[in-house]
Amino acid sequence: MDLLQAARDVRENAYAPYSNFKVGAAIRAASGTVYTGCNVENVAYPEGTCAEAGAIAAMVAAGETRLTEVLVIADSPTPVPPCGGCRQKLVEFGGPEVRLTMCTLDGATQEMTLAEILPGRFDPSHMDRA
Known part of the structure; x- marks a missing residue:
């Protein structure tokens, strides 16, 4: 499945009555399955x-x-990057080499790895005790 089309499609379902800023995301899991999400605002x-x-x-x-x-x-x-919280969520489930593509509706794109988008990330090793 095409990640760009999946993200475009789900973006249309975003619930953004306050900001009017709809965002769509698509991720490919290790199995190859594509999962999507859109922003959901709250008053x-x-x-x-x-x-x-x-x-x-x-x-x-x-x-x-x-x-x-x-x-x-x-x-x-x-292209809009994920917020700080989402960067941490992404690195929880993806390795540093995972590619993140950020797109606009007009076709502009920017690509980075998760390591580039969140250098110095917090990970389980920080919770290890000697």
């Missing part, structure tokens, strides 16, 4: 859900815990 801001978090939740709900590719799309003049 009790910031209690909404980001598109990336929704896609991860769908993947985990299906029983998978490893992602191999990520694509995010929004109607913006430049």
